[in-house]
Amino acid sequence: MLDVRRMQVLRAVVTSGSVTAAAANLGYTPSAVSQQVAALEKQAGGALLERVGRGVQPTAAGRLLTEHAAIISKHLAEAETALADLRAGHTGQLAIRYFATAGADLVAPALARLRDEHPGVRVDLKLIDPDDPLPEVVRGRADLAIVVRPPDRLRKGVRLVHLLDDPYRAVLPVGHRLASERVLDLADLADEPWVGSEPPGPCLEPVLDACAAAGFSPNFxxxxxxxxxxxxxxAAGLGIGLIPRMGLGNRHPGVVVCRVRKPEPIRVIHAAVRETSLAQPALRGLLDALRSVATR
Structure with a gap:
């Protein structure tokens, strides 16, 4: 296999016109340059230089390798520039996964800020709903996912960054016997027919756990x-339900919304990120933006 460093030494000799001049430009001794060229000739299987007067010129093989050395040098310089841009957050790509209700309230404004601060970063954005987006991060298919997850459920190589607590609200039909109450004990809803608003998974668990703590299981x-x-x-009177506050952005005119206590069901929203992705300035910037939006 040809040695790239030796090819660059050969290029220096050819462009300088002599071993001595190349040695002076490279900071090597003429003997060291000659040894590098001789080793490259052994790898190439033939002479790469021939003497002309007091200098040297490349053979056909030497000219070929010199041209390729120039191309390699150009590509290496481009790679170094691209790597520097990536490390600085000027370029790159982030794969982001989210669930529906987090899109408008969290993801959209955070991505707007990311675009302002890192305009060269491409975003691969995908809605994962009703499935849990966390496995996308665990399997390495995403850099960040917005997830509903208690902090004790950690996965190797994944960090959970708390964003906000999203409490559930009781949603009752207008005219319901409890519709005039501002705050309800969860047990007040034990005997009601329930309308389920969550698929099985992390968003339903806080509801079932809170009902269990209040001494009943909801009748969906x-x-x-x-x-x-x-x-x-x-609104049609088929039952009552619990819906997280973030899911009540567009409220139906036929329902009344009340706070719930004893206990108050809460879904805890995190950003799940790959530990290895945290080296990217753009990802750190996105996390800062998400935290800022969540705080507001």
């Missing part, structure tokens, strides 16, 4: 995996 009479549809079922 209607299943829905969409907050807007769930509100429609509630």
């Amino acid at each position: 009479v209607v299943e829905s995996e969409d907050y807007a549809t769930a509100q429609g079922f509630v």
